[in-house]
Amino acid sequence: MRALLVDHCAPSGLCLGETADPEPAPNQALIRVAATSLNFGEVSHAVSQAPDNAVLGWDAAGVVERAATDGSGPAAGTPVLTLGESGGWAEFRAVDTGMLGIAPVGTDLGALSTLPVAGTSALRALRRIGSLSGKRVLITGSTGGVGRYAVQLAHLGDAHVIASTGEPDAHGNDLRALGADEVIPGPEHTGALVDAVVDCVGGPQLVQAFEKLAPHGTLIAVGDVTLQPVHFPPGAFLGNDGRHGRSITTFHLQDGPLPGPDLTWLADRIAASDLTPQISWRGDWNQADEAIAALMARRLHGKAVLDITP
Structure with a gap:
């Protein structure tokens, strides 16, 4: 053959x-x-x-x-x-x-x-969040293959979808057509806290996204396209501001x-x-x-x- x-x-x-x-x-x-x-x-x-x-x-x-x-x-x-x-x-x-x-x-x-x-990565990552209805879900790397399916599947699950992309002006209309409620240039621009993150980027964006998690929120680390070190600032994992129970979970497609x-x-x-x-x-x-x-x-x-x- x-x-x-x-x-x-x-x-x-x-x-x-x-x-x-x-x-x-x-x-x-x-x-x-x-x-x-x-x-x-x-x-x-x-x-x-x-x-x-x-x-x-x-x-x-x-x-x-x-x-x-x-x-x-x-x-x-x-x-x-x-x-x-x-x-x-x-x-x-x-x-x-x-x-x-x-x-x-x-x-x-x-x-x-x-x-x-x-598609399967996006589906299984979103399942880690549980019920999506009414939740604010941030998806980084939203213009990639996993990110685009995650935007669509989160929208189908009735989440409030926040799509993060380095070029929001170029891709904003496309991402909104897929179901994004907001399109932003990076996790630091989310405004209000989010209930969950599907991170397809890694590196500094993972740190920025974790900082935007609400109490008991979860970040699912799906991808690492930057291959850059991840450095959390001192106190990043403390809950002194009331944001207790936040978590980061690693991901593997064939786990399960x-x-x-x-x-x-x-x-x-x-x-x-x-x-x-x-x-x-x-x-x-x-x-x-x-x-x-x-x-x-x-x-x-x-x-x-x-x-x-x-």
């Missing part, structure tokens, strides 16, 4: 080539991949750390080519979206049936490919139940137009170098999708 293979001599670190087809285990379905979406973390870090000829890729959507032989999972011909640690950048992917979601027939597979990491049901639920929201994938770049996987360059240069606000052509 064809795949995007790690090639450290290539400008992007990847090249199209041939590799062996995957051999599914009994609890795995074989998926014919139609589209994959790129994540900043995998193209900025995973590629550089992988050996030549490895097949990476966390997100992929396609159709079941061969059902799992143990009887679990969907039948051949079913459209699915899949999550895994590798294997998404190829014509075929072997996937544990608990790591795939079933999609309504006719749903755009490119749109579905944006959900596994970004297998994501299959979440992926199915998210696919249904895409099919019903309750969520929009916010694809900012889409093209054939022959153009992967172009997409990766745009992603690495921070020129994309949203998701980059590669269509996997036979």
Whole structure:
């Protein structure tokens, strides 16, 4: 089969080539991949750390080519979206049936490919907050893949959504269309305290966001794109001003139940137009170098999708 293979001599670190087809285990379905979406973390870090000829890729959507032989999972011909640690950048992917979601027939597979990491991260981070209704929820890095889904899902949960972005004038209308009630240039501009934070940035913004937490508020640290040290000032964790019980919790996407049901639920929201994938770049996987360059240069606000052509 064809795949995007790690090639450290290539400008992007990847090249199209041939590799062996995957051999599914009994609890795995074989998926014919139609589209994959790129994540900043995998193209900025995973590629550089992988050996030549490895097949990476966390997100992929396609159709079941061969059902799992143990009887679990969907039948051949079913459209699915899949999550895994590798294997998404190829014509075929072997996937544990608990790591795939079933999609309504006719749903755009490119749109579905944006959900596994970004959509599921946003959904599971917001669940840490509990009921969202009426709560003030701050989302940092709101123009990224996770951030945009977090804005939409928090809005669907009836939260008061505050979207933080470094370019509010450029992205304010777009974020409000997704469900943001306020768009601000940074956590320090929230005004009133917030009940929860989904932080997709890390570094100094994490500290600033924590300072804006109301009593018993929670900050979920989802991402760290700055790779800058986090320095809290003296007294930051004291509750002498009455703000007792504030907390910071770390996050890992696969901490908890297998994501299959979440992926199915998210696919249904895409099919019903309750969520929009916010694809900012889409093209054939022959153009992967172009997409990766745009992603690495921070020129994309949203998701980059590669269509996997036979």
